[in-house]
Amino acid sequence: MAGLGRNVGTDFSIRALMNGRARIGGNDLVVWFFAPSGTGAGRGFMDDRQMPSTHIECIEGQMTVLNFENTSGMPHTVHLHGLDVAQRYDGVPVTSTTVFPGQSYEYRFRAPHAGTYHYHCHVDTVLHYARGMFGTVIVRPPDGSTDKAWEGGPEFEEEVLWQLQTVDSTWFNVNHSGPQTARFRPDAFLINGLESADASVDPFTRVVVAQGQRAYIRVSNAAYNWGRVWLGGLPFEVVASDGRPMRSVVSTRVLDLGPGERYDLLLKVDQPGSHIARVEYLDDYGQGILGTAETMIEIV
Numbered sequence: 001m002a003g004l005g006r007n008v009g010t011d012f013s014i015r016a017l018m019n020g021r022a023r024i025g026g027n028d029l030v031v032w033f034f035a036p037s038g039t040g041a042g043r044g045f046m047d048d049r050q051m052p053s054t055h056i057e058c059i060e061g062q063m064t065v066l067n068f069e070n071t072s073g074m075p076h077t078v079h080l081h082g083l084d085v086a087q088r089y090d091g092v093p094v095t096s097t098t099v100f101p102g103q104s105y106e107y108r109f110r111a112p113h114a115g116t117y118h119y120h121c122h123v124d125t126v127l128h129y130a131r132g133m134f135g136t137v138i139v140r141p142p143d144g145s146t147d148k149a150w151e152g153g154p155e156f157e158e159e160v161l162w163q164l165q166t167v168d169s170t171w172f173n174v175n176h177s178g179p180q181t182a183r184f185r186p187d188a189f190l191i192n193g194l195e196s197a198d199a200s201v202d203p204f205t206r207v208v209v210a211q212g213q214r215a216y217i218r219v220s221n222a223a224y225n226w227g228r229v230w231l232g233g234l235p236f237e238v239v240a241s242d243g244r245p246m247r248s249v250v251s252t253r254v255l256d257l258g259p260g261e262r263y264d265l266l267l268k269v270d271q272p273g274s275h276i277a278r279v280e281y282l283d284d285y286g287q288g289i290l291g292t293a294e295t296m297i298e299i300v
């Protein structure tokens with residue numbers, strides 16, 4: 001299941017770290033991120049990289065407790081994007097609780113509907129987010145199962161998460177937003193924190209599914225750019241958007257996502273073969289392609 005399904009639960013402990021490393025676009029970047037507590041030096045997505053941050057998988061209808069420990073040298077919060085949480089757990093500094101260095105805070109929420117959500121730090125958001133303080137929240141159906149999208153929703157045999165991200169490496173040289181972050185000029189284009197060469201062989205990003213079986217691809221656009229997703233020209237169904245089922249399923253071969261949007265895709269192919277999936281990151285006018293990130297879809 002491409003690493004998913006192992007973080008399902010109701011209690012999570014994460015901490016903030018500001019000493020992560022990622023080599024992207026030929027640059028060594030110092031990343032800020034959320035790591036599961038107790039993972040040594042700290043690992044983010046799939047315990048395998050430090051950007052994006054770790055994902056969590058909670059259960060529809062059950063109270064989720066997210067203990068956040070700020071083990072870094074600057075204030076941070078957790079904002080649960082798309083989840084309807086009480087204001088004190090909203091993570092917006094002016095209306096909620098800021099978690100200062102050395103402090104802990106317990107976020108509590110009851111996830112209303114199975115689906116794909118998002119979380120990020122909400123302190124100096126534009127910069128903290130860009131430096132890696134974001135991750136995915138997957139809400140499982142009430143029975144906690146990992147082979148269906150929601151109760152009564154589509155079932156699948158394979159499941160993959162694609163977190164889209166663009167990087168402006170100059171933003172990793174500053175600790176506060178300001179004149180240097182007035183413009184975002186992406187120079188690297190990622191899926192799950194990896195450029196094409198790495199994403200194409202990454203076991204947590206590649207889609208490997210048997211012919212005639214169904215792959216469920218959760219796409220979360222954490223980029224500061226629009227993303228245009230192709231599954232190698234294969235047709236697919238768009239079944240959910242921002243944590244809710246589509247009013248009617250859309251069949252297509254290409255999908256555009258704005259920043260912050262999540263879509264859940266269902267792919268079923270009857271013929272074996274290899275396909276190159278591609279994300280084209282678009283300029284603000286949705287016309288020019290700024291860069292691409294690719295991975296593989298293997299029908300076996």
Ligand SMILES: [Cu+2]
Pocket residue numbers: 075076077121122123128133
């Ligand atoms: Cu932060």
